[in-house]
Amino acid sequence: MSENRNPIVAPARWGLPYSEDQSNAVIKREQTYILAFAVLTILAWQTEFGTLALMPFTLLSTWWHEMAHGLTAAALGADFERLVIFANGSGYAESSGRLWAVGQAIVSAAGLLGPSLAGSLMIIASRSRRATRLVLLGLGAALLISTLIWVRSLTGWIVLPIFGLAAFAIALRGTEKWQRIAVEFLGVQGAISVYQHIGYLFSPGGVVDGQIVRSDTGQIADALFLPYWVWGGLITAAILAMVWKALQIAARI
Numbered sequence: 001m002s003e004n005r006n007p008i009v010a011p012a013r014w015g016l017p018y019s020e021d022q023s024n025a026v027i028k029r030e031q032t033y034i035l036a037f038a039v040l041t042i043l044a045w046q047t048e049f050g051t052l053a054l055m056p057f058t059l060l061s062t063w064w065h066e067m068a069h070g071l072t073a074a075a076l077g078a079d080f081e082r083l084v085i086f087a088n089g090s091g092y093a094e095s096s097g098r099l100w101a102v103g104q105a106i107v108s109a110a111g112l113l114g115p116s117l118a119g120s121l122m123i124i125a126s127r128s129r130r131a132t133r134l135v136l137l138g139l140g141a142a143l144l145i146s147t148l149i150w151v152r153s154l155t156g157w158i159v160l161p162i163f164g165l166a167a168f169a170i171a172l173r174g175t176e177k178w179q180r181i182a183v184e185f186l187g188v189q190g191a192i193s194v195y196q197h198i199g200y201l202f203s204p205g206g207v208v209d210g211q212i213v214r215s216d217t218g219q220i221a222d223a224l225f226l227p228y229w230v231w232g233g234l235i236t237a238a239i240l241a242m243v244w245k246a247l248q249i250a251a252r253i
Contacts, residue, residue, distance in 0.1 A: 034123070034247070038188050042195045051089070051196075058089040059159045060186075061115060061193030066093040067146060068114025069107055076103045083146070085156040089196065092213075093150075105223040108216040109235065112194050112201070116239040119190025120246035126183045127250050133171050135183050140167035191243050194235075201232035 044050025051058065062085050070080040070093035078097035085091040099107065125131040143164030151157060170182050194201065204218040217228040217235065 034184065034188060038192050038243075041188065042192055042198070045196045046198065055089065056159065056163075057189050058196060059085055059155065060163055061189055061196065062089055062091045063143070063146070063156070063160060064115035064118060064190055064193060065111045066091050067142075067150075069093040069111040070095060070150065072110035072114070073097075073099070073107045076106065078107075080150060082152040083150040083156065084153040085151070085159070086153065087155045091153075091156075101223040105220045108219040108223070109231075112216050112235050113238060113242075115190045115193045116242050119187045119193070120242045122183050122187030122190060123243075123246045124250050126180050126187060129176055129179075132176075132179045132183045136167045136171035136179060139186070140164045140171065143167065191239070191246075194239065201236060202229045204228050 041054065044054060045058070063083070066083045066085070070083055073093070073095040074080040076099055078095040078099055081094045081096055083091070083093050093111075095107075122135055125135045141164070143160045147157060147160045147164070151160060167182070170179055174182070200215060201217055203215050205212050205215050214222070215228065217231040220231045221228040
């Protein structure tokens, strides 16, 4: 009986197959699915129906964004006071203490780059069974702990614990396939969350709770140099580079 030296590798019907189970062709095909899903999500965010349909994940991406602001401010010596998320998807992180100009720019940039970095790491983690489960457990713990310590809004108190408990449930009771799907989906959402409104990166201000406030790129420009739209372009390039690198690393694992 001859030995089959070219085993057939069947792609996962949902989610990326784990690294030890896949061929290069499958990897490329599944990465195409990830990119297509990211583009469709960005397009959906630009419509009223799409925004409404994705609202739970919009609120989660706001949490990523504001947590990145708050934790970065705390790391630079400020006091992270509270995090507020509104039902329309906007929000803010409030911190006290003085930061020098570069520090203020870093805090503003962190809110834009932090979710994309976290999402890219989640895409990489989805290639490993163990890492996938750990990511879900870590995310669930972070959501619940941050809600207790920093969140100070009804929307946040309702939505974030639901996501946290769901992450725990999938990590502890879900099948490997659904664990992988969850991490991939959340990773993609995090990586592209800054594009909920494509023009935000290239505008001087935005609306939070009905009030016009300076945008993150506008604050970077105020603290450093160059106009806000230049920083918007640089941050866009950095986000694309992170996602591309994450896909490359995931393909090699």
